[in-house]
Amino acid sequence: MRRWGWACVLGLMLAGCKEDKAPEAPDAGPVETGPAALTEKEPNDRPDQALDITRNSTVSAELTAQPNKADEDWYRLVPGAPRIADVTVSGLPGGDITLEVYDRDRNRLVGINSEGEGKPERFPNLYVENERFIRVVPTRKGVGGAYTLEVRTRAPEDGEEREPNDRAVDAVSLTLGQTVTAFLGHSGDEDWYRIELPDPTQPSAPEGAGPGGPAEAPATAPFGDSPSQGTPPPGDGTAPRGMGGTLPGAGGTGAPLGHDDAMGGGLAGQQGSTGAGAQYGQGPPGASGAGARQDLTGNGFETEEGAAPRGTEADGTPGLTAPEGMRGASPDPGGVDGFARDEAPPSPAVEGTFAGSEPPPVVNQAVGEAIARALDAGTAVPPEPPSVALKIELTGVDGVRPELSVLSAAEAPLFTLRGKEGETLSLRNIGVRAMDRVVYVVVKTSWVGTGKEARRPFNATMPYTLTVSQEEAGASAELEPNDELHKATPVTAGGYRQGFLAPKGDVDHFVLKTSEPVLAKVELTGVERLDLVLSMVEPPEGESGKETVLLRANDGAIKEPERLNNVACNGACYFRVEGASRKVDGKWVKDFENAEQPYRITVTTVPDNGGEEREPNNTADRAQDLMLGQPVRGTVYPVKDTDFFRLDLSDRPVRTPIRATLLGILKVDVGLYLHRVQPDGKLSLVQTADRAKGDQPESIRYSAEPGVYLFEVRDARNRESNFQDSYQLTVEESE
Numbered sequence: 001m002r003r004w005g006w007a008c009v010l011g012l013m014l015a016g017c018k019e020d021k022a023p024e025a026p027d028a029g030p031v032e033t034g035p036a037a038l039t040e041k042e043p044n045d046r047p048d049q050a051l052d053i054t055r056n057s058t059v060s061a062e063l064t065a066q067p068n069k070a071d072e073d074w075y076r077l078v079p080g081a082p083r084i085a086d087v088t089v090s091g092l093p094g095g096d097i098t099l100e101v102y103d104r105d106r107n108r109l110v111g112i113n114s115e116g117e118g119k120p121e122r123f124p125n126l127y128v129e130n131e132r133f134i135r136v137v138p139t140r141k142g143v144g145g146a147y148t149l150e151v152r153t154r155a156p157e158d159g160e161e162r163e164p165n166d167r168a169v170d171a172v173s174l175t176l177g178q179t180v181t182a183f184l185g186h187s188g189d190e191d192w193y194r195i196e197l198p199d200p201t202q203p204s205a206p207e208g209a210g211p212g213g214p215a216e217a218p219a220t221a222p223f224g225d226s227p228s229q230g231t232p233p234p235g236d237g238t239a240p241r242g243m244g245g246t247l248p249g250a251g252g253t254g255a256p257l258g259h260d261d262a263m264g265g266g267l268a269g270q271q272g273s274t275g276a277g278a279q280y281g282q283g284p285p286g287a288s289g290a291g292a293r294q295d296l297t298g299n300g301f302e303t304e305e306g307a308a309p310r311g312t313e314a315d316g317t318p319g320l321t322a323p324e325g326m327r328g329a330s331p332d333p334g335g336v337d338g339f340a341r342d343e344a345p346p347s348p349a350v351e352g353t354f355a356g357s358e359p360p361p362v363v364n365q366a367v368g369e370a371i372a373r374a375l376d377a378g379t380a381v382p383p384e385p386p387s388v389a390l391k392i393e394l395t396g397v398d399g400v401r402p403e404l405s406v407l408s409a410a411e412a413p414l415f416t417l418r419g420k421e422g423e424t425l426s427l428r429n430i431g432v433r434a435m436d437r438v439v440y441v442v443v444k445t446s447w448v449g450t451g452k453e454a455r456r457p458f459n460a461t462m463p464y465t466l467t468v469s470q471e472e473a474g475a476s477a478e479l480e481p482n483d484e485l486h487k488a489t490p491v492t493a494g495g496y497r498q499g500f501l502a503p504k505g506d507v508d509h510f511v512l513k514t515s516e517p518v519l520a521k522v523e524l525t526g527v528e529r530l531d532l533v534l535s536m537v538e539p540p541e542g543e544s545g546k547e548t549v550l551l552r553a554n555d556g557a558i559k560e561p562e563r564l565n566n567v568a569c570n571g572a573c574y575f576r577v578e579g580a581s582r583k584v585d586g587k588w589v590k591d592f593e594n595a596e597q598p599y600r601i602t603v604t605t606v607p608d609n610g611g612e613e614r615e616p617n618n619t620a621d622r623a624q625d626l627m628l629g630q631p632v633r634g635t636v637y638p639v640k641d642t643d644f645f646r647l648d649l650s651d652r653p654v655r656t657p658i659r660a661t662l663l664g665i666l667k668v669d670v671g672l673y674l675h676r677v678q679p680d681g682k683l684s685l686v687q688t689a690d691r692a693k694g695d696q697p698e699s700i701r702y703s704a705e706p707g708v709y710l711f712e713v714r715d716a717r718n719r720e721s722n723f724q725d726s727y728q729l730t731v732e733e734s735e
């Protein structure tokens with residue numbers, strides 16, 4: 001027994017000392033060392049006779065030349081798992097060959113015949129999920145010869161196009177912000193991408209954030225404080241309705257914001273003699289301002305049914321007594337959210353409408369925009385529905401002129417652009433309608449040449465990348481295409497739009513629509529590398545008419561802002577933003593572009609009460625009517641600006657002694673010129689006052705015979721301008 005015990009112990013020790021061995025791997029079969037070499041087997045002129053190709057393969061084959069029909073060879077791709085196949089068929093000596101792709105049910109998907117005789121055809125990225133059929137056939141009867149078919153497969157990657165995708169139903173689903181890699185691999189190649197858009201009525205990221213940071217807080221504010229600049233972005237948690245505090249103004253203590261009263265919803269407070277309260281408290285009854293009640297629906301200032309009028313303490317806050325002429329007033333059933341008035345509106349402020357004074361800054365963007373709309377005129381036009389602006393980036397391909405289109409869900413064109421050969425496109429603010437929840441982006445090659453030489457270049461070796469994202473400017477973005485007047489992007493009074501001049505030669509149009517006469521100030525910020533031009537354009541009359549540029553501002557150089565002052569608008573006014581022309585190699589070109597930094601166009605308006613000039617008034621036929629004893633204010637801007645005022649004394653029986661006084665401004669040596677309109681319409685200069693002594697006043701005394709006269713105001717030397725300070729012209733009947 002003892003021997004058997006030692007024997008067991010020894011056996012266990014020997015088993016523990018046995019060398020460990022790794023488990024043998026299962027046999028994976030033969031290792032692929034290269035493409036399979038296959039030979040075509042006739043007959044294979046039908047799909048059910050097709051040669052199966054399961055992996056990378058090189059097939060040696062031949063097309064038989066037959067006089068009565070074209071020989072065809074069929075192949076079946078069955079890789080066993082989803083693959084991207086690169087299929088190439090060599091050319092036929094003295095013949096042209098076609099490569100076709102069919103699905104498992106023998107439906108033709110695509111045909112490739114991009115090259116000429118003796119040249120190969122290639123499909124670089126055919127997606128094979130289950131199986132695909134390949135058909136090789138000559139383009140005409142009686143042609144044949146040996147050829148080679150090469151098939152190389154690889155696993156599909158994320159963010160890669162899957163051909164064929166040349167129809168909406170086959171479009172590749174592309175998420176906003178995602179980048180896709182694709183080929184324009186043959187002359188008839190079209191790549192469709194399906195984009196699902198967010199609902200613009202749903203909350204989104206704060207507006208105004210640009211590529212270089214928040215657009216609401218620019219590093220430099222070239223236009224001073226305005227309701228649309230220098231304010232925090234929305235969403236700061238401050239509710240505008242019922243908020244405490246007062247609106248700064250010189251006319252006394254302002255009412256708490258968000259309370260209804262006869263002073264325009266508590267936006268302006270009581271009127272004083274000077275300051276912002278007086279400045280914006282002018283205008284005829286019903287105009288937006290301190291004398292009219294505004295319905296600011298959707299901005300926290302809406303009128304509530306049964307709300308107590310100001311002067312009460314129904315909401316627990318101190319009331320504000322209405323001024324004389326407003327106390328006890330009952331609602332005007334004929335007005336629009338207004339009250340009857342028993343006295344005339346206040347006279348214009350001493351400072352003038354556009355004398356460099358702006359409404360006071362506010363602490364919330366939504367409140368600021370509501371205040372701006374209440375103080376401005378011409379905002380009764382229903383606002384445009386919200387839209388989505390897209391940013392599209394398409395890299396260039398050597399030898400290819402890209403053509404990019406944005407289509408609606410019904411495949412209606414919303415935007416189309418043809419690029420230059422090898423050009424990378426960076427398209428900004430491509431506008432999509434509010435009703436569109438799905439759009440398609442289509443990329444294809446453009447035709448080059450004419451007649452028999454016309455062709456569509458392609459590149460089967462160099463891919464492009466496409467990225468579609470939503471612009472950060474949101475509802476404030478311009479909406480491309482807006483390069484024509486009838487496609488102009490709407491801009492509202494007291495609002496702004498952000499746009500880009502890209503690609504080169506881009507032109508942007510904007511339209512301001514009003515329901516009553518207003519005077520608009522249009523401001524355009526400067527942009528790095530751009531010399532911008534701001535113009536007011538009149539639409540053509542009739543189908544064969546041409547657009548007319550009424551005003552043009554290009555005082556600034558590269559990076560500098562532009563402005564238009566006192567633009568008279570009643571109905572619809574159109575504005576154009578473009579790059580200035582410059583001379584390069586002896587030719588005038590417009591090759592400015594900047595797809596990274598946006599410009600901002602801002603429009604503010606006030607009622608047209610007759611106390612300000614009405615631009616355009618730079619020609620005799622556009623002269624503004626002048627009344628004796630009523631002063632009118634204006635600006636000499638831009639450089640070489642000329643303002644004409646018309647005085648009609650034709651109904652006077654005898655001579656009329658008149659005295660004209662022009663108050664000067666800083667920087668500009670204003671000159672005053674009196675012309676008489678002759679019976680043939682020509683002007684005859686009768687007297688001048690242009691001593692050119694800085695801001696000193698100029699005056700003219702003249703005994704005028706019955707007739708029509710024009711007063712001309714301009715810089716006496718035609719070399720300076722001043723957008724901020726206003727001159728004042730007064731023509732009186734003297735003794």
